[in-house]
Amino acid sequence: MAVITQAEVHHLAVPQPHPIRSSYGSALDVLGVVVVRVTDTDGRVGEGWTTVIGGGGASVASFLSTELVPLVIGTDPARVRDLWQRMFMHSLSRGRKGVAMYAISAVDIAVWDLRARTANQPLHxxxxxxxxxxxxxxxxxxxxxxxxxxxxxxxxxxxxxxxxxxxxxxxxxxxxxxxxxxxxxxxxxxxxxxxxxxxxxxxxxxxxxxxxxxxxxxxxxxxxxxxxxxxxxxxxxxxxxxxxxxxxxxxxxxxxxxxxxxxxxxxxxxxxxxxxxxxxxxxxxxxxxxxxxxxxxxxxxxxxxxxxxxxxxxxxxxxxxxxxxxxxxxxxxxxxxxxxxxxxxxxxxxxxxxxxxxxxxxx
Known part of the structure; x- marks a missing residue:
């Protein structure tokens, strides 16, 4: 049984060539992209990400690195729903919405990507x-x-x-x-x-x-x-x-x-x-x-x-x-x-x- 041995977190910031303003006045001149790459014992890689409009990417990346990555290591990708539940319950008292859910999303997408790659199937x-x-x-x-x-x-x-x-x-x-x-x-x-x-x-x-x-x-x-x-x-x-x-x-x-x-x-x-x-x-x-x-x-x-x-x-x-x-x-x-x-x-x-x-x- 292959398990996840590594989870890398990357915080990217993509400048917008045509900055815009939302209906309530906030500006979008940079799009934050927080990426999680998970690797299993057989060397297969799954990639997941979330996007954060404007600021906030650093908070998501920090939550991933300090709170969620330790839960991911050693996980069987086939048990992705169990991992989701553990991450959700771990974050329950401080993040049922917002930053914690952005972070959970990136991990979950990465593990599903790994699962589908392992099965040699497109995710759909x-x-x-x-x-x-x-x-x-x-x-x-x-x-x-x-x-x-x-x-x-x-x-x-x-x-x-x-x-x-x-x-x-x-x-x-x-x-x-x-x-x-x-x-x-x-x-x-x-x-x-x-x-x-x-x-x-x-x-x-x-x-x-x-x-x-x-x-x-x-x-x-x-x-x-x-x-x-x-x-x-x-x-x-x-x-x-x-x-x-x-x-x-x-x-x-x-x-x-x-x-x-x-x-x-x-x-x-x-x-x-x-x-x-x-x-x-x-x-x-x-x-x-x-x-x-x-x-x-x-x-x-x-x-x-x-x-x-x-x-x-x-x-x-x-x-x-x-x-x-x-x-x-x-x-x-x-x-x-x-x-x-x-x-x-x-x-x-x-x-x-x-x-x-x-x-x-x-x-």
């Missing part, structure tokens, strides 16, 4: 895929863009046959409505438009905004209010003319269960890099199958396309260009608005060795 086949490809929608239409830049970005995604286009909106409701109108015009009457408020509004403001964009045929309104206000999502859902999407800021299956029990959303948006890795993502995918709720994961189209294809309610994955093409040695490709599931053993995603040297943050 190892898990039991049901779809050969997944559609992609374009994100990156930031609130910090001018109206002309916004239109150009939306037109570019439409020209590439993406499933749809998502834009961010801010506190100025008149400007927010105008931005939605611009993207709707850019993609045409048959194009899909999604709107992300990044938790910027309260309940009453969301109702006003939703009323103003109802006639623009919006596919979903994403996180209009604070993610923790699940009761408000329950009050909102079904009372406005726009479907509600949420979940990128839930950190385990328990948060998704609450969203479903409160009847709070129309679309779930889990993020394997935040909410516990492959193990927890598959549990949420099973919940979505049970409740017949569409799943549209948050970011990381490279990995999520290989996971969401294992569920019967997969809707679409989200495309960002935060990481340059040469950051990866291997990753899936987007063609005509779709990602085909990879036939490469493991996750189908691996970081180029040169990136570790190029983007490594000094300890």
């Amino acid at each position: 086949a190892h898990l039991g895929s049901v779809a050969p490809e997944v559609p992609v929608y374009g994100d990156g239409c930031w609130v910090s863009m001018s109206h002309d830049e916004l239109r150009a970005a939306a037109e570019d995604y439409a020209a590439r046959d993406f499933w749809g286009v998502k834009l961010k909106v801010g506190a100025d409701l008149d400007d927010a409505v105008r931005r939605v109108e611009i993207v709707r015009d850019a993609v045409g009457p048959s194009g899909r438009v999604m709107v992300d408020a990044n938790q910027r509004y309260d309940l009453l403001t969301t109702r006003r905004f939703a009323a103003a964009i109802t006639d623009l045929d919006i596919t979903w309104l994403e996180e209009p209010i604070l993610a923790d206000s699940i009761h408000d999502y329950g009050r909102l859902h079904g009372t406005i003319g726009v479907p509600i999407a949420a979940g990128e800021n839930e950190y385990s299956r328990y948060g998704f269960r609450e969203l479903l029990e409160h009847g709070a959303v129309d679309i779930l948006q889990p993020d394997a890099h935040r909410m516990g890795g492959v193990t927890e993502f598959m549990r949420v995918l099973a919940l979505a199958d049970t409740w017949n709720i569409p799943v549209a994961p948050h970011t990381s189209w490279e990995l999520h396309s290989q996971l969401v294809c294992c569920g019967t309610t997969a809707l679409v994955v989200e495309y960002y260009d935060w990481l340059p093409e040469d950051f990866f040695a291997v990753r899936p490709q987007v063609t005509n608005g779709f990602v085909a599931v990879t036939q490469v053993p493991g996750t189908g995603v691996s970081i180029d060795p040169a990136s570790f040297e190029k983007y490594q943050v000094a300890q």
Whole structure:
């Protein structure tokens, strides 16, 4: 029986060529990437990672090195769910959300990558895929863009046959409505438009905004209010003319269960890099199958396309260009608005060795 003998932690920082600002004012000029590489007694390697927008990568890397790596050494990769539970319980009193779950996610993805590589299978086949490809929608239409830049970005995604286009909106409701109108015009009457408020509004403001964009045929309104206000999502859902999407800021299956029990959303948006890795993502995918709720994961189209294809309610994955093409040695490709599931053993995603040297943050 092969066991894990080594777990390396790497903290990378990838500068953004076009820094942007979110709906609530925070800047993204650097994307943190925290990578875990596990090696077993037979020399096989599995790689997992998480991304941290802006700062915070150092905290995740520290938690991994000091708290989780000792739990990983000596683990049988076949018992990945047992490892997940041990990491979760070890972190329970100081990290059921946030930094600890980012760290658990990176380890879990690495071990699943190792498992699938050991089986000489792509991860989606190892898990039991049901779809050969997944559609992609374009994100990156930031609130910090001018109206002309916004239109150009939306037109570019439409020209590439993406499933749809998502834009961010801010506190100025008149400007927010105008931005939605611009993207709707850019993609045409048959194009899909999604709107992300990044938790910027309260309940009453969301109702006003939703009323103003109802006639623009919006596919979903994403996180209009604070993610923790699940009761408000329950009050909102079904009372406005726009479907509600949420979940990128839930950190385990328990948060998704609450969203479903409160009847709070129309679309779930889990993020394997935040909410516990492959193990927890598959549990949420099973919940979505049970409740017949569409799943549209948050970011990381490279990995999520290989996971969401294992569920019967997969809707679409989200495309960002935060990481340059040469950051990866291997990753899936987007063609005509779709990602085909990879036939490469493991996750189908691996970081180029040169990136570790190029983007490594000094300890």
